[in-house]
Every structure is written in C-alpha cells, then in structure tokens.
Amino acid sequence: MYRNRDRQVNIVIMVLLCILIFHIIRIILHVRVYFVYSMGMGYLLFLGMIIFLILFLLLKR
Numbered sequence: 001m002y003r004n005r006d007r008q009v010n011i012v013i014m015v016l017l018c019i020l021i022f023h024i025i026r027i028i029l030h031v032r033v034y035f036v037y038s039m040g041m042g043y044l045l046f047l048g049m050i051i052f053l054i055l056f057l058l059l060k061r
Helices: 002-030 035-039 041-060
Strands: none
Touching: 002 041
16 A cells, blocks of 8 residues: 555656646746746746645655
8 A cells, every 4th residue: 555655656756847847948938038927926836836846745755
C-alpha cells in the first residue's frame, strides 16, 4: 500500500515540474514590459501555487 502511494507522489512531482517548465517557457515567449497587466495576477498566483506544491511534496518525503 505504501509503495503505491510513493509512486503516485513521484508522478505528481514529475507532472508539476513539466507544468512549471511549460509555464516558464510561455512567460519567456510572451513577456512584455508590463507583464503583470498582460498576464493578470491570477496567472502569477497559479505559478506560485505550483512551485509551492513541488517544494512541499519534495520536502515532505
């Protein structure tokens, strides 16, 4: 039971890292001088949540 749970945590961390890399590339391609106004604050909060979840899952182990 515990091994299956550990495998799922590794998959979640890998998916979150892929999403984070995708969004970082998207920011680099679409960055403007006023990127806060062009992207919106919700997008930045979403990125912060992904980074927090990755760090939480890595440090929880």
